[in-house]
Amino acid sequence: MDLGARLEELRESGLHRRLRLVESPQGPEVQLDGRAVLLLCSNDYLGLADHSHVRRAAADAAMSWGTGAGASRLVSGSMTIHAELERALAEFEGKPAALLFGSGYLANSGVVSALAGRGEVVFSDELNHASIIDGCRLSRAETFVYRHADTEHLEWGLRRAGERAALIVTDGVFSMDGNVAPLAEIAELSGRHGCRLMVDEAHATGALGPGGRGSVAEAGLEQHVDVVMGTLGKALGSYGAYVCGSERLKEYLVNTCRPLIFSTAPPPPAVAAARRALEFLVARPNRVERLAANAEALREALRAEGLRVGDSRTQIVPVIVGEAAEATALSEAALERGVFAQAIRPPTVPPGTSRLRLTAMATHRVKDLRRAARELGGAARELGIAGGRVEEMQAGSAATGPLERAA
Numbered sequence: 001m002d003l004g005a006r007l008e009e010l011r012e013s014g015l016h017r018r019l020r021l022v023e024s025p026q027g028p029e030v031q032l033d034g035r036a037v038l039l040l041c042s043n044d045y046l047g048l049a050d051h052s053h054v055r056r057a058a059a060d061a062a063m064s065w066g067t068g069a070g071a072s073r074l075v076s077g078s079m080t081i082h083a084e085l086e087r088a089l090a091e092f093e094g095k096p097a098a099l100l101f102g103s104g105y106l107a108n109s110g111v112v113s114a115l116a117g118r119g120e121v122v123f124s125d126e127l128n129h130a131s132i133i134d135g136c137r138l139s140r141a142e143t144f145v146y147r148h149a150d151t152e153h154l155e156w157g158l159r160r161a162g163e164r165a166a167l168i169v170t171d172g173v174f175s176m177d178g179n180v181a182p183l184a185e186i187a188e189l190s191g192r193h194g195c196r197l198m199v200d201e202a203h204a205t206g207a208l209g210p211g212g213r214g215s216v217a218e219a220g221l222e223q224h225v226d227v228v229m230g231t232l233g234k235a236l237g238s239y240g241a242y243v244c245g246s247e248r249l250k251e252y253l254v255n256t257c258r259p260l261i262f263s264t265a266p267p268p269p270a271v272a273a274a275r276r277a278l279e280f281l282v283a284r285p286n287r288v289e290r291l292a293a294n295a296e297a298l299r300e301a302l303r304a305e306g307l308r309v310g311d312s313r314t315q316i317v318p319v320i321v322g323e324a325a326e327a328t329a330l331s332e333a334a335l336e337r338g339v340f341a342q343a344i345r346p347p348t349v350p351p352g353t354s355r356l357r358l359t360a361m362a363t364h365r366v367k368d369l370r371r372a373a374r375e376l377g378g379a380a381r382e383l384g385i386a387g388g389r390v391e392e393m394q395a396g397s398a399a400t401g402p403l404e405r406a407a
């Protein structure tokens with residue numbers, strides 16, 4: 001592969017990416033390239049990554065447990081702090097068992113590929129996270145990519161697949177749109193068709209449902225969802241991920257799930273930080289309410305500026321722009337005005353739906369969120385950006401199989 005040519009191609013199509021240097025902890029404001037800017041693109045939704053109790057727990061764990069787990073959970077890396085966090089997470093999710101993973105990417109790619117195989121069919125929402133898409137690819141099962149949140153399309157696929165239907169997998173809260181999956185209908189279909197259901201709560205844990213227990217708990221479906229996956233690196237302010245389900249599921253994954261078997265266990269400071277963050281969340285659910293109120297204030301202020309906000313009711317607030325180059329220009333102009341709001345472009349989102357993906361944090365001040373909206377509105381007007389083609393958000397999918405092509 002000609003790397004230079006490929007990079008040039010990315011530049012020309014407005015899809016080139018670069019790493020920006022943040023010189024401070026995550027927070028409502030960060031130091032970026034030497035100056036303070038409002039941060040509107042972090043998944044540290046509850047502001048726990050820089051909370052003194054959470055930092056202290058990580059520091060204490062580093063002193064008493066060391067900095068690394070040393071090996072895979074199955075070799076020498078499974079420590080009592082891993083088991084304690086798993087117990088706490090299982091209780092939090094209302095499930096018999098939990099299993100820690102190095103990251104959400106590893107959990108999704110590993111669990112999806114462990115739960116479906118050749119000759120079977122996985123059903124995946126077209127806007128699911130890349131880690132789920134990669135899990136589908138790794139599974140070697142046929143993947144039926146159903147239209148976004150379209151339960152009729154899903155049902156059509158389930159009927160066609162019959163006995164081969166192995167797994168339905170969906171984001172609970174969609175990462176780039178902030179909308180919530182129609183979980184009650186999906187759970188009903190999974191029950192009726194005898195097909196396992198997995199929900200990715202990466203953006204729902206700590207943000208949605210009673211006490212931040214996620215979209216599954218909000219819908220009262222704890223008993224109807226077989227596999228709940230959540231991350232420790234977002235609202236819980238640490239790093240890593242977990243999967244909750246039955247004891248048998250856990251035993252099966254310990255024996256078959258490659259990212260668990262062949263990757264080093266999460267480091268003790270990250271585990272201890274997540275444990276402390278979880279305790280904090282359980283003790284102070286009002287932070288979840290503050291997050292929701294901030295998200296609503298941000299949405300209202302953006303709408304007042306005439307910006308095109310998607311139909312999210314969560315802390316993820318997309319400002320749909322349209323073309324990749326326009327989204328990048330708006331992001332750069334916002335940064336000039338002191339607002340860090342990242343442009344999200346294909347392949348992360350379908351072509352024609354590039355956007356600024358704004359995220360509220362519980363620790364933002366409402367007056368700062370309003371200021372951010374004013375700056376974004378001003379920048380969009382200056383650039384003559386009116387809004388994107390939202391209808392195209394339904395287009396495009398990342399994995400297809402014969403069933404999908406037949407649809």
Ligand SMILES: Cc1ncc(COP(=O)(O)O)c(C=O)c1O
Nearest residue numbers: 103104105129171175202231233
């Ligand atoms: C919906 C969803 N699932 C999984 C992941 C992966 O989680 P992690 O960042 O822990 O690898 C992400 C991360 O952005 C996500 O948005």
